[in-house]
Amino acid sequence: MNRILACIDASTYATSVVDLAAWAATRLGADVELLHVVQRKDAVASRNDHSGAIGLGVKSELLEELTRIEEAAGRLAIEEGRILLGRRRHSLEGAGHHGRVDAPAWRDRGDDRRA
Amino acid sequence: MTFATSLRREWLSNPRADVLAGIVVALALIPEAIGFSIIAGVDPSVGLFASFSIAVIISLVGGRPGMISAATAAIAVLVLPLIRDHGVQYLFAATILMGLIQGVAGFLKLDLLMQYVSRSVITGFVNALAILIFIAQLPQLTNVGWETYVMVAAGLAIIYLFPRLTKAIPSPLVAIVILTIVSIYAGIKVNTVGDMGKLPSSLPAFGIPQVPFTLETLRIIFPYSLTMAAVGLLESMMTAQIVDDLTDTPSNKRREMKGQGIANFLTGFLGGMGGCAMIGQSVINVKSGGSTRLSTFVSGAFLLFLIVVLGPLVARIPMPALVAVMIMVSIGTFSWGSIRNLKSHPWQSSVVMLVTVLVVVSTHDLAQGVVAGVILSGLFFASKVKRLFDVASELSADGRTRTYRVSGQVFFASSERFADAFDFKEVLDNVVIDLTAAHFWDISAVGSLDKAILKFRREGTHVEVIGLNQASATMVDRFAVHDKPGAEAALGAH
Numbered sequence: 328m329n330r331i332l333a334c335i336d337a338s339t340y341a342t343s344v345v346d347l348a349a350w351a352a353t354r355l356g357a358d359v360e361l362l363h364v365v366q367r368k369d370a371v372a373s374r375n376d377h378s379g380a381i382g383l384g385v386k387s388e389l390l391e392e393l394t395r396i397e398e399a400a401g402r403l404a405i406e407e408g409r410i411l412l413g414r415r416r417h418s419l420e421g422a423g424h425h426g427r428v429d430a431p432a433w434r435d436r437g438d439d440r441r442a
Numbered sequence: 443m444t445f446a447t448s449l450r451r452e453w454l455s456n457p458r459a460d461v462l463a464g465i466v467v468a469l470a471l472i473p474e475a476i477g478f479s480i481i482a483g484v485d486p487s488v489g490l491f492a493s494f495s496i497a498v499i500i501s502l503v504g505g506r507p508g509m510i511s512a513a514t515a516a517i518a519v520l521v522l523p524l525i526r527d528h529g530v531q532y533l534f535a536a537t538i539l540m541g542l543i544q545g546v547a548g549f550l551k552l553d554l555l556m557q558y559v560s561r562s563v564i565t566g567f568v569n570a571l572a573i574l575i576f577i578a579q580l581p582q583l584t585n586v587g588w589e590t591y592v593m594v595a596a597g598l599a600i601i602y603l604f605p606r607l608t609k610a611i612p613s614p615l616v617a618i619v620i621l622t623i624v625s626i627y628a629g630i631k632v633n634t635v636g637d638m639g640k641l642p643s644s645l646p647a648f649g650i651p652q653v654p655f656t657l658e659t660l661r662i663i664f665p666y667s668l669t670m671a672a673v674g675l676l677e678s679m680m681t682a683q684i685v686d687d688l689t690d691t692p693s694n695k696r697r698e699m700k701g702q703g704i705a706n707f708l709t710g711f712l713g714g715m716g717g718c719a720m721i722g723q724s725v726i727n728v729k730s731g732g733s734t735r736l737s738t739f740v741s742g743a744f745l746l747f748l749i750v751v752l753g754p755l756v757a758r759i760p761m762p763a764l765v766a767v768m769i770m771v772s773i774g775t776f777s778w779g780s781i782r783n784l785k786s787h788p789w790q791s792s793v794v795m796l797v798t799v800l801v802v803v804s805t806h807d808l809a810q811g812v813v814a815g816v817i818l819s820g821l822f823f824a825s826k827v828k829r830l831f832d833v834a835s836e837l838s839a840d841g842r843t844r845t846y847r848v849s850g851q852v853f854f855a856s857s858e859r860f861a862d863a864f865d866f867k868e869v870l871d872n873v874v875i876d877l878t879a880a881h882f883w884d885i886s887a888v889g890s891l892d893k894a895i896l897k898f899r900r901e902g903t904h905v906e907v908i909g910l911n912q913a914s915a916t917m918v919d920r921f922a923v924h925d926k927p928g929a930e931a932a933l934g935a936h
Binding site (some may be wrong): 353361373377379380386387 | 454455459460463466467469470487508602604605609610612613615671684685688689690722725726728729730731732733741758770771773774777778779
């Protein structure tokens, strides 16, 4: 079975990617799979603290703070990804494409190691 | 991972934040490198060159991006007697050998040993390290005038209060600059860095340590190199774990071990003392936004720039300013949560932590503390697991057969209880030992089963062992003697 993987993000290119995937799918009689990779927020680089002072319980406080920042950003990114995929899926169906439209979510943890 | 992706991910994922963090770390490394040189009893140039060289080399070959390695307190406290008795050239030779040992340890996959270092031991190690750093400041705080205490207090006040004003510049640097200016203009009589020894006046040069290449030299340096290598790897592995947790990214511990080896090996030739990863500096790096190899590289390169350009100025820094920075590092390294946890954690964990701290503080050797902690946590574990053991028995209706049901873990610590569970005085025709629910772990367990069987046989009782599960069966098949000829003679020797 043929399947077309359309990789999308929040950029404007996503529109043409989805349009072309829909076109190709219609001609080939294939399914379209939408893929959106949730980007990992790197909280370490986004803190602007160059005080260089370390005090009581600095390790646990820093871990707490980084977790809090990444947690909020991560939730937002997942929600945005869902909306993004939902909209594209809608436009695929609107274009009269009735093949299978999957909407998987993948997380890039920046640590995928290939052996 | 291809070269391009690793370059982007490990070096250039966020250059601006990494360069800034590297600069913050370099500024904090100066007082530490000087402070640790003084602890070891060598010229500040030895620690400064070491910090430059280790940081730069480890940024290229290490396995944990974003971790800072340089000359450390843990190594400095170890080498003091070597330098006192034999001179600084032996330190360079010991550092080279330390690097070789660490490289070999990396190839032997000794990072796997870290699995046996429990959390309590790690906490004890970190606390002991903090205490060692603090103790090392005491010579600067005894037999000195009141000016020193005032300056240390002022330095600490600046370090902790200045960030409320702005977090754009490192507060330890502000403390050092202000205290230096004040002491020069007010003419305060306190020790300065220049009084502590020679500062570098040129770039480090490659040279072979001037020691006789004899077995005698090896005999002198090998024990030091071995301990330095062990302590360096321990602190590096623990720091790597802390950076892993903070950044939520994995690291290659084995590559880090080999990298530490390469860094120390080369540093010895550059006239530097041995070093390893630094907990305090690595936390400062992550806190300042550094998480890649770039920040580590910048910290080393900028450190060299600073000491070569600012050398004459560095000599005028008053020692109390450095002491204040080192006290900050000590406070930042100490795990304060562990004091609170003393009450809530199981007493065994607290004992392991405290014993690790006590052994380190009394021997000034972090490796001995960790060994003590690991042995103790192993003993506590064995004594907990041995309680997972029970023997129940029932007599058959005709009164001729007793069935013992053993369940739980049988190993060296519980084998005595296992042997005591049988009643050999009871007159029986048959004894059935049901081991279906038991696990035999070692030859002590097998040995006590053998003994029990032989004792029953000597009473004229027929013994049947049933339900040895697969794991226990392998153990019994390999080691037991009760079903082989000459069994009694063999056991009689015990």
